Amino acid sequence: MAELTGHKxxxxxxxxxxPGPSPGGADTGAPLHGIRVLDFSAFLPGPFASLVLAEAGAxxxxxxxxxxxxxxxxxxxxxxxGRVGAMYAMLNRGxxxxxxxxxxxxxxxxVLRLASxxxxxxxxxRPGAAERRGLGxxxxxxxxxxxxxxxxxxxxxxxxxxxxxxxxxAFMADSGLLGAALSPAGVPVLPAxxxxxxxxxxxxxxxxxxxxxxxRERTGRGSALxxxxxxxxxxxxxxxxxxxxAHGSWPDPREDFxxxxxxxxxxxxxxxxxFVAVYALHDRSWERLVTVLGLTPDATGDSNGRDAVGLLxxxxxxxxxxxxxxVFAATGVKATVVSHFGEAEQAGLIDTDSADRxxxxxxxxxxxxxxxxxxxxxxxxxxxxxxxxxxxxxV
Numbered sequence: 250m251a252e253l254t255g256h257k258x259x260x261x262x263x264x265x266x267x268p269g270p271s272p273g274g275a276d277t278g279a280p281l282h283g284i285r286v287l288d289f290s291a292f293l294p295g296p297f298a299s300l301v302l303a304e305a306g307a308x309x310x311x312x313x314x315x316x317x318x319x320x321x322x323x324x325x326x327x328x329x330x331g332r333v334g335a336m337y338a339m340l341n342r343g344x345x346x347x348x349x350x351x352x353x354x355x356x357x358x359x360v361l362r363l364a365s366x367x368x369x370x371x372x373x374x375r376p377g378a379a380e381r382r383g384l385g386x387x388x389x390x391x392x393x394x395x396x397x398x399x400x401x402x403x404x405x406x407x408x409x410x411x412x413x414x415x416x417x418x419a420f421m422a423d424s425g426l427l428g429a430a431l432s433p434a435g436v437p438v439l440p441a442x443x444x445x446x447x448x449x450x451x452x453x454x455x456x457x458x459x460x461x462x463x464x465r466e467r468t469g470r471g472s473a474l475x476x477x478x479x480x481x482x483x484x485x486x487x488x489x490x491x492x493x494x495a496h497g498s499w500p501d502p503r504e505d506f507x508x509x510x511x512x513x514x515x516x517x518x519x520x521x522x523x524f525v526a527v528y529a530l531h532d533r534s535w536e537r538l539v540t541v542l543g544l545t546p547d548a549t550g551d552s553n554g555r556d557a558v559g560l561l562x563x564x565x566x567x568x569x570x571x572x573x574x575x576v577f578a579a580t581g582v583k584a585t586v587v588s589h590f591g592e593a594e595q596a597g598l599i600d601t602d603s604a605d606r607x608x609x610x611x612x613x614x615x616x617x618x619x620x621x622x623x624x625x626x627x628x629x630x631x632x633x634x635x636x637x638x639x640x641x642x643x644v
Contacts, residue, residue: 279306
């Protein structure tokens with residue numbers, strides 16, 4: 250196994266050096282320039298977090314098991330002659346990937362030397378698993394007291410659910426959030442994205458890592474961050490939580506306006522089976538909408554009642570979305586067509602051909618849009634996805 254190379258500041262590391270330079274380039278003006286991130290996570294939550302850190306200038310090194318690596322490597326659709334998963338490529342552009350078998354004493358020793366040079370370590374597994382591999386905060390901070398250690402779990406590090414395994418859907422279902430997203434028939438509706446992974450895992454991890462790094466600048470202290478994806482979803486159910494605290498019981502989600510309990514904030518079917526979204530919450534907006542639809546506020550009665558929903562449904566069912574799109578554009582009422590992704594792209598709301606690109610062999614495509622403001626991130630350009638050859642070389 251090759252010796253680790255690189256450096257941390259001007260201080261030589263006792264047992265090895267950080268591999269460098271970063272494949273994303275060195276932008277000394279980026280806010281996280283000089284920050285070194287060692288990422289042991291897989292799938293979406295942790296890798297998405299380290300992607301954002303890399304876009305802000307951090308030097309990110311991922312550790313994956315030899316051979317197949319992160320399971321996302323083989324998830325279709327695939328890119329390039331090496332047939333690398335497109336999602337993996339987009340989540341890991343500008344990072345390095347090193348293979349390490351943590352059961353091998355030599356690999357384990359090399360990884361621990363690398364951890365002693367890191368500013369941030371990200372792990373994503375059930376409680377105790379990182380500790381069994383020597384990657385817990387208490388273990389790593391002995392040689393690296395300023396380390397920011399971020400542990401992403403499904404259910405937290407303690408309590409009756411801590412040892413449970415799960416995925417995004419399980420976290421949403423267990424949190425109560427999925428049970429609050431009901432169709433008119435009272436059936437839970439699957440969201441079109443991984444809400445728990447991103448809103449419960451990625452974003453809280455990012456916020457806390459950045460806060461911990463800021464505190465370390467002032468105090469020199471490291472941090473042990475615990476990110477529970479299920480518990481973090483509570484913030485997304487804020488309206489139901491507030492009503493529970495105010496009234497002493499959980500509300501019926503169908504009675505809340507966010508759950509379709511109000512005609513003013515509702516999805517309505519159109520003639521061809523598509524939908525429009527109404528968001529006329531204020532009285533003036535509501536009066537304007539019903540007037541444009543040929544109704545009157547008096548005729549619709551209580552906008553929180555089912556009668557008003559029925560009246561508006563009857564009107565919207567008379568025409569297809571092309572008609573309603575023209576009506577909404579001409580009148581400026583608080584309503585819009587529920588678009589498909591292709592329509593959103595045509596409208597300029599999705600950029601599939603940005604200057605940020607990822608290359609896998611001969612395949613080069615626009616990548617995920619960054620959430621980092623342009624003035625705070627590395628310059629746009631084409632970056633390679635981590636290569637299997639690099640993975641197979643080991644640490």
